[in-house]
Amino acid sequence: MDDTPPSHWSAPATPYEVGRLRRAATAAAAERGLDGRALDHLKLAVSEALTNAVLHAYPENGPPGPVRLEVAGEDGAVRVTVSDRGSGMAVRSGSRGLGLGLGILASVADFCEICTVRGEGMRVSVGFGCQTGC
């Protein structure tokens, strides 16, 4: 996973960017040789990670902060990383969700790495088509 340089994008963490970034990641993963069910799963996992950045990273009433997307790898082994500069993962008593997003993402990826730094943000990496651990 070393020769093809990573592709990356940055955008404000808003609902309307989710589709655009998801499609960009899926196209980049396909160019890197991922296909079939693994490509569908990558698309789903990226959408979950981006949606989490939109919903949970930044205060609801402020301007949206940035979300960064990176796709790396080749020969059908692809890693996608979604990162934000928000609050980091925390307990939210009035959480709007079902706690499904991270579970779905971890279920479909071969491996998943979640890093969260209090007050500095969260980074989620998911791997597809590779049998490497994390």
Place this chain on the structure above:
Amino acid sequence: MDDTPPSHWSAPATPYEVGRLRRAATAAAAERGLDGRALDHLKLAVSEALTNAVLHAYPENGPPGPVRLEVAGEDGAVRVTVSDRGSGMAVRSGSRGLGLGLGILASVADFCEICTVRGEGMRVSVGFGCQTGC
């Protein structure tokens, strides 16, 4: 965080080991210079990670698999790692919990790294008293 070698323990992932391992980790972190509120928070985070391994890593009706605990660091900067060889994080429709454990752990730690490999297990690292990212 390099001179004092890490302390580590292995045990079956059962409810009764949680207290024993939690107290071992807390004592080791205290020896490595962590104290006050950060030490209380480490104790809480370790308990959450161990409880997750007990509840979620292995099939409910089989024999318990192993859980491994490691405490590393010195001079008041401590990292604790809890790992299992279970299913890895996945969606559980009939989940017994509130989705609180990981949120609490990430809320109290300075940083938190979660790695999950489908079918191979989960590893949670939490850092206290250090301002390094992850």
Place this chain on the structure above:
Amino acid sequence: MALPQPDRFNLSDAAFTCELRRGDRVAEIVLGGEVDIAARPPLDNVLHEALGTDSPDALVVDLTAVTFADSSTLHWLTEVKREADAAGARLTVTTAPGAVRDLLGITGMKPHLSD
């Protein structure tokens, strides 16, 4: 059942489509394309319109033309189920093989959604 002129919502993103069809005591929400968090406002609107005025006996959510869905759709479907139950309307969710059915399989949610 006669299906009158559909109300049509189109998002600026051509990929997502959402139609409300009304028959005799039945309302049908027909979605198409890629459904994600950006679709939530029109989805909430169409749900209120479908159940709002005079509540139908049956609500059908047709997802057969949906090409992509994530947990945003599952969250919305949970809301659909809740509001259909509250309105006393029977709910049927129809899916085709593909992305949506896979997602319901991954999350084990299919059995909870239809009556």
Place this chain on the structure above:
Amino acid sequence: MALPQPDRFNLSDAAFTCELRRGDRVAEIVLGGEVDIAARPPLDNVLHEALGTDSPDALVVDLTAVTFADSSTLHWLTEVKREADAAGARLTVTTAPGAVRDLLGITGMKPHLSD
């Protein structure tokens, strides 16, 4: 209110203690030491005993002597609240400054627990 002879449960781990005290129309569960997932079976038992036979008007859960608690206790408290509501018993959870109150603060759960 007269507090009769307490029923006492002691786990093999000396750190955790659990007592049920019964008064006139009031039941009090008094916990002490470190409460974690290993305490769940005795906690469930004491709850059923407290509400089971003839249901009290008030249930008190006294956590002032608890030196450590994690989400296992929060999960149990959620169950306590549900069952107390179902039994029509007023619930009061008492805490002292320290681990338990910190945990309730971190999770924002304090306001949901007592009536």
